[in-house]
Amino acid sequence: MTIPATSPARPGTIRGDEAALGRGPWQLRLPAAIAAAFLVLPLLALLVRVPWSTLPHLLTEPIVGEALRLSLICASAAAGLSMLFGIPLAWVLAHASGPLVNLLRALVTVPLVLPPVVGGVALLAAFGRRGVLGRPLDDLFGITLPFTPIAVVLAETFVALPFLVLTVEGAFRTLDSGYAEAAATLGASRWFTFRTVVLPLLAPAVLAGSVLAWARALGEFGATITFAGNSPGRTQTMPLAVYLAMERDPDAAIALSLILLLVCVLVLLLLRGRWLTGAAR
Amino acid sequence: MRRQQQPSSGSAPGPALRAHVEITRPGERTFRLAVDLAAEPGSVVAILGPNGAGKTTLLRAIAGLSRLDAGRIQLGDSVIEDPAAGVRLPAAARSIGVVFQDYRLFPTMTVRDNVAFAARSRGASKNSSRESADQWLSRFEMTAFADRRPSQLSGGQAQRIALLRALAREPALLLLDEPLAALDASIRGVTRDELRSYVASFAGPTLLVTHDPLDALLLADRVVVIENGRVTQEADPATIASQPATAYIAGLSGLNHYRGRADRAHGSVVLDGGGRLVPASLPTDPGEVLVALAPSAITVHTERPPAGSARNTWPGTVRSVQQLGDRVRLDVIAEPSALVDVTAAAVAQLHLAPGSSVWLSAKATEVTAYSAS
Numbered sequence: 001m002t003i004p005a006t007s008p009a010r011p012g013t014i015r016g017d018e019a020a021l022g023r024g025p026w027q028l029r030l031p032a033a034i035a036a037a038f039l040v041l042p043l044l045a046l047l048v049r050v051p052w053s054t055l056p057h058l059l060t061e062p063i064v065g066e067a068l069r070l071s072l073i074c075a076s077a078a079a080g081l082s083m084l085f086g087i088p089l090a091w092v093l094a095h096a097s098g099p100l101v102n103l104l105r106a107l108v109t110v111p112l113v114l115p116p117v118v119g120g121v122a123l124l125a126a127f128g129r130r131g132v133l134g135r136p137l138d139d140l141f142g143i144t145l146p147f148t149p150i151a152v153v154l155a156e157t158f159v160a161l162p163f164l165v166l167t168v169e170g171a172f173r174t175l176d177s178g179y180a181e182a183a184a185t186l187g188a189s190r191w192f193t194f195r196t197v198v199l200p201l202l203a204p205a206v207l208a209g210s211v212l213a214w215a216r217a218l219g220e221f222g223a224t225i226t227f228a229g230n231s232p233g234r235t236q237t238m239p240l241a242v243y244l245a246m247e248r249d250p251d252a253a254i255a256l257s258l259i260l261l262l263v264c265v266l267v268l269l270l271l272r273g274r275w276l277t278g279a280a281r
Numbered sequence: 282m283r284r285q286q287q288p289s290s291g292s293a294p295g296p297a298l299r300a301h302v303e304i305t306r307p308g309e310r311t312f313r314l315a316v317d318l319a320a321e322p323g324s325v326v327a328i329l330g331p332n333g334a335g336k337t338t339l340l341r342a343i344a345g346l347s348r349l350d351a352g353r354i355q356l357g358d359s360v361i362e363d364p365a366a367g368v369r370l371p372a373a374a375r376s377i378g379v380v381f382q383d384y385r386l387f388p389t390m391t392v393r394d395n396v397a398f399a400a401r402s403r404g405a406s407k408n409s410s411r412e413s414a415d416q417w418l419s420r421f422e423m424t425a426f427a428d429r430r431p432s433q434l435s436g437g438q439a440q441r442i443a444l445l446r447a448l449a450r451e452p453a454l455l456l457l458d459e460p461l462a463a464l465d466a467s468i469r470g471v472t473r474d475e476l477r478s479y480v481a482s483f484a485g486p487t488l489l490v491t492h493d494p495l496d497a498l499l500l501a502d503r504v505v506v507i508e509n510g511r512v513t514q515e516a517d518p519a520t521i522a523s524q525p526a527t528a529y530i531a532g533l534s535g536l537n538h539y540r541g542r543a544d545r546a547h548g549s550v551v552l553d554g555g556g557r558l559v560p561a562s563l564p565t566d567p568g569e570v571l572v573a574l575a576p577s578a579i580t581v582h583t584e585r586p587p588a589g590s591a592r593n594t595w596p597g598t599v600r601s602v603q604q605l606g607d608r609v610r611l612d613v614i615a616e617p618s619a620l621v622d623v624t625a626a627a628v629a630q631l632h633l634a635p636g637s638s639v640w641l642s643a644k645a646t647e648v649t650a651y652s653a654s
Contacts, residue, residue: 184345185375185447192402
C-alpha cells in the first residue's frame with residue numbers, strides 16, 4: 001500500500017479515514033446494496049401491484065376471512081403447543097449431556113432444514129389412516145387426524161417447534177445457575193424455582209422463540225397441504241389460499257398476500273423492542 | 282403492630298454447627314479440602330483464607346450446593362449430610378440462609394417479593410408472605426425500597442436486602458460469602474458496621490467467608506484460617522493478629538514472622554532461616570517456636586547501635602524502599618530478614634536506598650514468641 005505524502009500531520013484526516021473505514025470498500029458495499037434491494041424490492045412490487053380499487057371487494061369475500069381466521073387460530077395453537085412442550089425439551093437439551101442428548105438435539109433441528117413437503121409425508125406416515133400411530137388411533141378410538149384442522153396445527157407445530165426449542169435452549173445455557181441456587185437455599189422446590197425464578201428470567205427468550213415459531217407456522221405451506229389438505233374453511237390457511245388464488249385470480253392472490261404481509265409487519269413492530277432487547281441479553 | 286406476628290429475633294438459642302468436610306476436586310492440580318468446623322449459636326466464625334483456599338467450596342458444601350466426598354455435617358441434633366450413612370438433605374430442606382457474594386437477588390421480582398420468596402416457597406399465600414416481608418423490611422428500615430427492582434439498588438442496599446431475604450427464611454444457620462467484597466471501599470466500612478448489628482441479632486451460628494482480614498477481625502468471635510484446603514489456625518481475632526501461625530496469616534496483619542527453636546540457655550530463639558531473636562519470654566511448650574515482630578517495632582540505624590539499648594541488634598542490607606500510606610517500608614535482607622516501617626523523614630535523614638547497609642534493632646518486649654502447636 002502506498003501512503004500519500006499529505007496524509008499524516010493533519011488531525012482532520014484521522015477522523016476522515018475512520019469514517020472511510022466504517023463505510024467499507026465498494027467491493028462490500030455494492031453486493032450489500034444488491035442484497036438489500038433483493039429483499040425489499042419484491043415487497044414494494046407487491047404493494048405496487050395491489051388492486052386498490054377492487055381491494056375492499058376482494059377482502060370481504062368469505063373465503064378470505066375464513067382462511068385468515070383459520071391461519072391465525074392454527075398458528076397461535078401451534079405456537080402455544082411449541083411453548084408447552086418446547087420449553088421442557090429445551091430444558092432437557094440444555095441440562096442433560098451424553099451421546100443420546102446430542103442425537104436428540106440433531107433430530108430437533110431436522111425439521112428446520114427438511115423440505116416441508118417431506119415433513120408432511122412423514123406426518124402422514126405417522127398419523128395417516130394407515131400410519132404407524134394413525135392406524136391404532138383409528139382402530140381403537142375412531143380418530144382420524146389427516147385433512148382436519150388438527151392436522152393443520154400438527155403440521156405447523158412440526159415445523160415451528162424447533163425454532164422455539166433452539167431459542168430457549170440457548171437462553172437456558174446462558175442462564176446464571178446462581179439464581180436457582182439462591183432459590184434452593186431459600187427453601188424453594190425445583191418446580192417452584194422453575195416457575196417463579198427461571199421462567200420469568202427466560203421470558204424474553206420464550207417470547208422471541210414463540211414469535212419465530214408463530215411466524216413460521218403462519219407461513220407454513222408444504223407440510224400443511226400434504227398432511228392436512230386444502231379444504232376451504234377447514235384446512236385452507238392463508239398461504240394455501242394465496243397459492244390457489246394465483247391460479248384463478250392473481251389480483252386476489254396479491255390482496256391475500258398483502259394481508260399476510262401486514263399481519264407479519266404488525267407483529268414484528270409490536271414485539272420489536274422486547275424482542276431485540278431479549279436477543280441482546 | 283401485632284406483636285406475635287413479628288419476625289422472631291435472637292431470643293431463643295439456635296443449634297450449634299459441627300462439620301467435618303472432605304471434598305476432592307480432581308483436575309490438573311487435584312484440590313483437596315479437609316476441614317473441621319464448629320460454630321456455637323449466636324457466634325460469628327470467620328473463615329479466612331487466600332483465594333483458592335477452599336473457603337467458598339466449604340460454604341457451598343454446608344449449604345448443600347456441593348456434595349461431600351466424606352465427612353459429616355450436623356446442625357443441632359440433626360445430621361444434614363453424612364455420605365457414609367447415605368444421608369444428604371438437599372439445600373432446600375436445610376434450614377440455612379445464604380448471602381452470596383454477588384447477592385443473587387431475583388432481578389424479575391421487587392425487593393418485597395424477594396424477601397417474601399422464602400415464605401412463598403413454603404406455601405404461604407401471596408398476601409401473607411408479602412405482609413411478613415413488609416415487617417422484615419420495616420424492622421430493618423428498608424420499607425422505602427419495597428417496590429424497587431434489585432437493579433435499582435446500590436451495592437450496599439442490595440447487600441442488606443440479600444441479608445434480609447436470608448434472615449426472612451428464619452434459618453438455623455447463616456452463611457455469608459464475602460458479603461462485602463462486591464462493595465466500593467468507600468462504603469465498606471459503614472456496611473460492615475450495619476452487617477455486624479444485623480448479624481448480632483441472629484440467634485444461630487454465623488459463618489462468614491472472607492479474604493479480608495479486617496472483616497474477620499471486626500465481625501468475628503472466632504477466626505478459622507484455611508490455606509490450600511487445610512485449617513492452618515483457629516483462634517480468636519486478637520490471637521490471629523498477634524500470634525500468626527503461618528506466613529500468610531502474618532502477612533495479613535503485616536507482621537514479620539519466623540520459625541525456630543528455643544535456646545533456653547540464652548533465652549532466645551534460634552531461627553530456621555538464620556539469626557536469633559531474644560523475645561520477651563519463651564513459650565513453655567517444647568517443640569517449634571514461632572516469632573512475630575511488627576515492622577514498626579524495628580528501628581533502623583546507619584551504624585551499630587550502642588550495646589544495651591535494645592536486646593536485639595543485627596546488620597543487613599536494604600533490598601527495596603516502598604511508600605506505604607504515610608510510612609515507608611524497607612525490605613531488609615539480613616539474619617533474620619525483616620520488613621521495617623520508618624517515616625519518610627528517617628529515609629531522607631539516613632539516606633536509605635536499595636543497597637544501603639543498615640543496622641536493625643528491636644526491644645525484647647516487642648518480640649513475641651509462641652508455640653507452633
